[in-house]
Amino acid sequence: MSSTNTKRGKIILFGDSITQMSFSAADCGWGAWIADRYQRRADVLNRGFSGYNSDWFLKFAATDEGQADLFDHDNVKIVTVFFGANDASDLTLNPRHHVPLERYKSNMKEIASLARGNFGEDINIIFIAPPPKDKYKDKATGKLERTLELSGQYAKALTEVAKELELPCLDVWSKMQDSSSSTKPWQEYLSDGLHLSAAGNKFVGEALIDLIDDLLPELAVTPCTYTGNINSSSRSSISMRRIAPWHDEIDHSNPEKSFRNLSLE
Amino acid sequence: MSSTNTKRGKIILFGDSITQMSFSAADCGWGAWIADRYQRRADVLNRGFSGYNSDWFLKFAATDEGQADLFDHDNVKIVTVFFGANDASDLTLNPRHHVPLERYKSNMKEIASLARGNFGEDINIIFIAPPPKDKYKDKATGKLERTLELSGQYAKALTEVAKELELPCLDVWSKMQDSSSSTKPWQEYLSDGLHLSAAGNKFVGEALIDLIDDLLPELAVTPCTYTGNINSSSRSSISMRRIAPWHDEIDHSNPEKSFRNLSLE
Numbered sequence: 001m002s003s004t005n006t007k008r009g010k011i012i013l014f015g016d017s018i019t020q021m022s023f024s025a026a027d028c029g030w031g032a033w034i035a036d037r038y039q040r041r042a043d044v045l046n047r048g049f050s051g052y053n054s055d056w057f058l059k060f061a062a063t064d065e066g067q068a069d070l071f072d073h074d075n076v077k078i079v080t081v082f083f084g085a086n087d088a089s090d091l092t093l094n095p096r097h098h099v100p101l102e103r104y105k106s107n108m109k110e111i112a113s114l115a116r117g118n119f120g121e122d123i124n125i126i127f128i129a130p131p132p133k134d135k136y137k138d139k140a141t142g143k144l145e146r147t148l149e150l151s152g153q154y155a156k157a158l159t160e161v162a163k164e165l166e167l168p169c170l171d172v173w174s175k176m177q178d179s180s181s182s183t184k185p186w187q188e189y190l191s192d193g194l195h196l197s198a199a200g201n202k203f204v205g206e207a208l209i210d211l212i213d214d215l216l217p218e219l220a221v222t223p224c225t226y227t228g229n230i231n232s233s234s235r236s237s238i239s240m241r242r243i244a245p246w247h248d249e250i251d252h253s254n255p256e257k258s259f260r261n262l263s264l265e
Numbered sequence: 266m267s268s269t270n271t272k273r274g275k276i277i278l279f280g281d282s283i284t285q286m287s288f289s290a291a292d293c294g295w296g297a298w299i300a301d302r303y304q305r306r307a308d309v310l311n312r313g314f315s316g317y318n319s320d321w322f323l324k325f326a327a328t329d330e331g332q333a334d335l336f337d338h339d340n341v342k343i344v345t346v347f348f349g350a351n352d353a354s355d356l357t358l359n360p361r362h363h364v365p366l367e368r369y370k371s372n373m374k375e376i377a378s379l380a381r382g383n384f385g386e387d388i389n390i391i392f393i394a395p396p397p398k399d400k401y402k403d404k405a406t407g408k409l410e411r412t413l414e415l416s417g418q419y420a421k422a423l424t425e426v427a428k429e430l431e432l433p434c435l436d437v438w439s440k441m442q443d444s445s446s447s448t449k450p451w452q453e454y455l456s457d458g459l460h461l462s463a464a465g466n467k468f469v470g471e472a473l474i475d476l477i478d479d480l481l482p483e484l485a486v487t488p489c490t491y492t493g494n495i496n497s498s499s500r501s502s503i504s505m506r507r508i509a510p511w512h513d514e515i516d517h518s519n520p521e522k523s524f525r526n527l528s529l530e
Contacts, residue, residue, distance in 0.1 A: 023300040028290045032297035035288040043310050051512025060509045063527035069508050096517040243334050244325045247316025252361040262328035
């Protein structure tokens with residue numbers, strides 16, 4: 001029973017600070033949102049690296065430490081790839097973080113290729129485009145090193161890469177702006193013009209669950225049809241197996257019976 | 266560089282529904298709180314099982330699936346053990362969940378012993394006592410199957426076990442009531458009289474970090490002394506090593522240099 005088919009799954013989040021900070025309990029982190037959804041089914045491993053662009057991520061991936069940290073995991077079910085917020089920095093104002101658009105595209109393909117090589121050809125990869133940018137100023141210079149227009153170019157490029165590779169892409173840049181209204185302008189999804197606010201984290205968490213429900217239904221967790229509850233035994237999933245019997249499946253006068261089939265005879 | 270000394274650490278949370286639900290992004294989950302604190306240092310693995318008492322947890326632990334899910338992990342740094350909310354149920358009104366006090370104590374010792382046997386004798390085990398109980402009624406019967414007094418007996422028993430084993434214990438039952446005031450009564454730490462509200466999750470997350478800072482300083486993450494920031498490279502930890510160079514350590518004109526020492530020569 002310890003084969004990868006019966007073990008708890010893993011969901012791995014590759015990205016920059018928007019991923020590294022995605023377990024913020026105070027700010028409703030989108031990574032925690034996913035971990036909560038997959039309770040008793042999958043561990044969510046945060047592999048976000050603040051301040052990294054996709055170049056640096058790939059350089060780390062090429063090291064022994066990077067190989068161990070990013071790829072030496074079994075039973076991985078989903079990988080999210082969420083770069084662009086740093087890559088799209090203005091070349092002149094922020095050459096440190098800037099990655100040229102064409103190299104960003106090839107880097108995204110390389111990360112997908114590494115995921116397939118390490119986790120198997122059928123690994124479910126989900127690209128996530130950078131959020132729209134509000135006025136995020138370099139604290140020292142006050143210059144607009146990150147702009148809405150530049151991040152939009154990288155978001156568009158990512159959707160093209162996803163189409164070419166036939167992979168799903170969550171276009172956060174467009175979706176946040178499309179959902180903008182006078183009562184909730186898209187700027188409220190950001191805490192500082194670059195990183196996600198609690199509202200922004202919730203938006204990304206919900207949008208990612210919606211994408212999985214729509215495009216990758218095998219991996220979806222379906223809430224109880226009567227209560228809408230995702231914590232109870234009445235929720236289900238086709239390929240994200242639950243670990244250990246639900247408590248209401250256990251006969252308290254003979255609990256051994258419920259656990260017996262979890263060991264090899 | 267792929268030895269356990271240089272790999273990302275792991276923190277494992279053993280418990281019942283209060284643990285299983287501890288990544289709730291909407292309710293500021295205490296597990297997510299810990300994961301956020303240890304970003305770039307440790308993966309936090311949620312091994313909470315809703316509705317389980319310590320008897321059922323041990324029965325699961327004895328199976329092949331349980332061994333794989335709970336114990337087949339390397340580089341584990343901290344294990345939290347958070348049972349009692351179900352065990353302390355009234356024997357007559359809820360015989361299904363009730364575990365006698367003496368067996369609860371011996372179960373806690375057995376879980377500590379299993380953690381040591383699987384993760385090493387020096388593993389850092391932290392016991393967490395059940396929260397105080399407000400009127401949590403069985404939805405069918407409306408009877409008081411869980412009470413403040415009963416949960417208090419189990420909390421007290423756990424502090425005795427911890428003292429005997431010379432292990433730290435976070436006495437949530439006492440701490441929440443001690444912090445009670447007319448403006449913030451302890452009942453507000455609970456969402457339904459049993460589970461944690463957002464305020465209760467924050468209370469447990471902060472109290473656990475405080476306990477680690479005080480009693481297990483080697484494992485603490487120290488925020489930047491100037492900014493108080495825990496996301497930046499200025500924070501430090503003695504034994505919870507950070508993974509990959511911080512972005513401000515990378516020379517963008519020669520990034521290879523920063524990553525070179527992460528591979529075996």
